[in-house]
Amino acid sequence: MDCPKDGAKLQTKAYESDIEVDQCAECGGMWLDEGELEKIQKSTEHDYGDELREMPPFATRAYEMARQQAAADLCCPKCGQEMTKKEYAYASQIIVDTCLSCRGVWLDRGEIEALEVFFERSKSNAAEIRKGFFGSLLGFFR
Numbered sequence: 001m002d003c004p005k006d007g008a009k010l011q012t013k014a015y016e017s018d019i020e021v022d023q024c025a026e027c028g029g030m031w032l033d034e035g036e037l038e039k040i041q042k043s044t045e046h047d048y049g050d051e052l053r054e055m056p057p058f059a060t061r062a063y064e065m066a067r068q069q070a071a072a073d074l075c076c077p078k079c080g081q082e083m084t085k086k087e088y089a090y091a092s093q094i095i096v097d098t099c100l101s102c103r104g105v106w107l108d109r110g111e112i113e114a115l116e117v118f119f120e121r122s123k124s125n126a127a128e129i130r131k132g133f134f135g136s137l138l139g140f141f142r
């Protein structure tokens, strides 16, 4: 497959345990087939504690999101269909190019890291909420 941005050949690389991605050496972009991003989400191996604390301020990401939304649509490297820009998950502020036909996604350089931080953050948010919930239950029965 060729890079949808600059036409360079994508190279197959192992990402974390057993996930294979196609990466562009020119621009650092990354192609993920259907389901691969979900696999990465489930297997976040890195400790992103430091990055969590150093997440760019909300305004910076909002600006970045607007910039990406204004960029031209890319064509899917796999099936040639025009891809659609979508915010990855509610309020993630991360725009990914998605192919509606083969359901793969294209990530620009740095977006996979941003997504991993987002996954980690949603996980720790969920843990906090659970703690709060059970905490209040315990208080109730005391």
Ligand SMILES: [Zn+2]
Residues within 6 Å of the ligand: 003, 004, 005, 006, 007, 008, 024, 025, 026, 027, 028, 029
């Ligand atoms: Zn490229």
Ligand SMILES: [Zn+2]
Residues within 6 Å of the ligand: 076, 077, 078, 079, 080, 081, 099, 100, 101, 102, 103, 104
């Ligand atoms: Zn496609």
